Structure formats: structure tokens, C-alpha cells
Amino acid sequence: MDHTIQMVSIFAAAMAVSFGAIAPALGEGRAVASAMDAIARQPDSAGTVSRTLFVGLAMIETMAIYALVIALLLLFANPFVK
Amino acid sequence: MNHSPLQTTALFHIGPVAITEPVIVTWVIMAFLVLVSIAVTRHLSLLPSKGQTVLEAFVGVIDDQIRATMQVEPGPYRALIGTIFIFILVANWSSILPGVEAPTAHLETDAAFGVIVFCATIYYGIQTRGLSGYLATFAEPSWVMIPLNVVEQFTRIFSLIVRLFGNVMSGVFIAAIVLSLAGLFVPIPFMALDLLTGAIQAYIFTVLAMVFVGTAVGEGRQESSNNPHSN
Numbered sequence: 001m002d003h004t005i006q007m008v009s010i011f012a013a014a015m016a017v018s019f020g021a022i023a024p025a026l027g028e029g030r031a032v033a034s035a036m037d038a039i040a041r042q043p044d045s046a047g048t049v050s051r052t053l054f055v056g057l058a059m060i061e062t063m064a065i066y067a068l069v070i071a072l073l074l075l076f077a078n079p080f081v082k
Numbered sequence: 083m084n085h086s087p088l089q090t091t092a093l094f095h096i097g098p099v100a101i102t103e104p105v106i107v108t109w110v111i112m113a114f115l116v117l118v119s120i121a122v123t124r125h126l127s128l129l130p131s132k133g134q135t136v137l138e139a140f141v142g143v144i145d146d147q148i149r150a151t152m153q154v155e156p157g158p159y160r161a162l163i164g165t166i167f168i169f170i171l172v173a174n175w176s177s178i179l180p181g182v183e184a185p186t187a188h189l190e191t192d193a194a195f196g197v198i199v200f201c202a203t204i205y206y207g208i209q210t211r212g213l214s215g216y217l218a219t220f221a222e223p224s225w226v227m228i229p230l231n232v233v234e235q236f237t238r239i240f241s242l243i244v245r246l247f248g249n250v251m252s253g254v255f256i257a258a259i260v261l262s263l264a265g266l267f268v269p270i271p272f273m274a275l276d277l278l279t280g281a282i283q284a285y286i287f288t289v290l291a292m293v294f295v296g297t298a299v300g301e302g303r304q305e306s307s308n309n310p311h312s313n
Contacts, residue, residue, distance in 0.1 A: 065248035
């Protein structure tokens with residue numbers, strides 16, 4: 001039994017999620033920091049800012065979700081594993 | 083945990099057609115929404131009751147969103163956009179019922195929505211600009227962009243599908259993982275987060291559908307920008 005493909009797939013899935021989470025995390029951090037800044041400057045616009053922030057965060061988070069989907073494809077629907 | 087989120091198992095067969103759980107949940111939600119709509123709109127009057135006031139406010143919010151995003155009068159698009167939003171919202175939130183898995187956590191349901199949005203884009207584009215006018219938009223801003231614009235039509239729908247699927251499915255998946263680690267009460271915050279994610283994703287899907295249809299009917303947008311009612 002040769003398990004090389006399975007091993008590589010699991011490793012690649014872990015790599016995909018871990019590295020795929022880095023950039024969205026940085027992006028979300030910047031977005032939240034800017035939103036905090038904006039709310040601190042203009043507390044009146046907190047509602048608009050936080051609503052836009054939520055939608056923006058969800059869009060950014062989707063990038064990490066793409067990596068997760070790739071990882072799950074590798075784990076559960078790997079085309080090279082019989 | 084051994085259950086793959088990418089596969090569905092057939093519960094039973096009607097003739098050659100396999101009926102899976104998402105299909106049943108989808109039909110139950112559809113029946114529920116239709117019945118609620120009939121019940122709510124049955125006794126409409128000029129002096130609105132409480133329920134009718136809520137309903138009118140809700141439709142007004144959807145209309146405002148369509149106006150703000152697409153810059154057109156919401157009339158022709160209200161039915162499609164509103165239905166997409168309400169259905170995805172109810173479908174995402176249906177996972178809090180015990181034993182029910184959100185149909186949007188399966189790729190097939192999201193793919194169906196993607197195809198609906200794709201067809202709506204083409205339909206409204208051709209309806210507003212005519213066939214040649216719609217095809218001419220692929221050559222904007224210059225003919226060099228034609229391959230990119232054609233590819234974009236498919237990739238943006240694909241990313242729309244995977245976005246909704248990934249977000250809802252990952253919520254279900256995380257809840258299942260936490261459930262296998264610590265069963266009692268611990269998954270509840272994750273499920274609450276799931277409700278928030280579900281609502282936001284329903285909103286994002288709807289907004290992106292509006293943006294796609296809005297770009298397809300862009301010509302009408304420029305005409306109606308002279309119209310004071312659209313502001």
C-alpha cells in the first residue's frame with residue numbers, strides 16, 4: 001500500500017488553511033483598525049461604519065474560506081485518491 | 083466527522099430521481115415561505131394592521147437597497163432580489179432547528195442560486211439593452227477585453243457560489259467539530275456566530291446579485307440618473 005498521495009494531501013490541506021489564513025487575518029486586522037479609528041473620530045457614524053465593516057469583513061473572510069474549501073476538497077474529494 | 087460535506091446521500095428514490103435531505107428541506111422552506119406570503123398578503127388594507135406595517139417596512143428596506151445598489155427603480159427586480167434574500171436567510175437560519183441541516187451548506191443549492199443569478203443577468207441585460215446592445219457590453223472598454231469579460235461572467239458566478247457554500251458549510255463543519263470535542267452548551271456561541279454569518283452572507287449574496295444585474299442593465303442606470311425619483 002502506497003499512502004504517499006494521502007500524506008501529501010493532508011499536509012497540503014494543512015498548508016492551504018494555515019497560509020491561506022494569514023493574509024485575510026492581516027486584512028481583517030487593518031479593516032477593524034481603520035473602522036475603530038473612524039468610529040473614534042466620528043462616533044455619530046458608528047452605525048454606518050460598523051455595518052459596512054461587517055460586510056467588508058465577510059468579504060475578506062471569504063478568501064480564507066476559499067482556502068478551507070480547497071483543503072476540504074483535498075481531504076474528502078481528492079481526485080487522485082481511489 | 084467522517085461525513086464529507088461535499089457529498090449528499092439519497093434518502094429515497096422517486097422513480098430514477100434520488101431525493102436527498104437538502105431537497106426536502108428546500109421544498110419545506112419553499113412551502114413555508116409561500117404559505118407565510120399568502121397568509122400575510124391576504125387581508126391587505128389601506129389602514130395597515132401591525133403585520134402589514136412590518137411587511138411594508140420590510141419591502142421598503144429591500145426597495146431602498148435595490149435603489150441604492152443598482153440605481154434603478156426597484157419594480158422589475160424586487161421579486162427576484164427579495165426572494166433570493168429571504169430564501170437564503172431562512173435557509174441559513176434553518177440550521178438552528180434540531181436535525182435540520184441548512185440546504186445552503188451543500189454545493190448543489192448554491193449552484194442553483196448561481197445559475198439563477200447568471201440567467202437573470204443575461205435576461206435583464208438583453209431586456210434592457212437588446213441582444214446586440216448586451217453583447218456590445220463585452221467589448222467595453224475596448225475589444226481587447228472581450229476574453230476577460232467572458233471569463234469574468236463565469237468566474238464571478240463561481241466565486242459567488244463558493245462564497246455562500248464555504249461560509250455556511252464551514253459554520254456547520256465547525257459546529258460539528260466542537261460538538262465532537264465538547265457536547266454540552268459549548269457549541270452554542272458558535273451557532274450564534276453562525277446566525278450572524280448566515281444573515282451577512284444572505285445580504286452579501288443579494289448585494290452581489292444586484293451588482294451583477296445592475297452592471298448588465300447599466301444603460302438604464304445612466305438614463306434614470308437624470309430622474310429625480312432615482313435619487
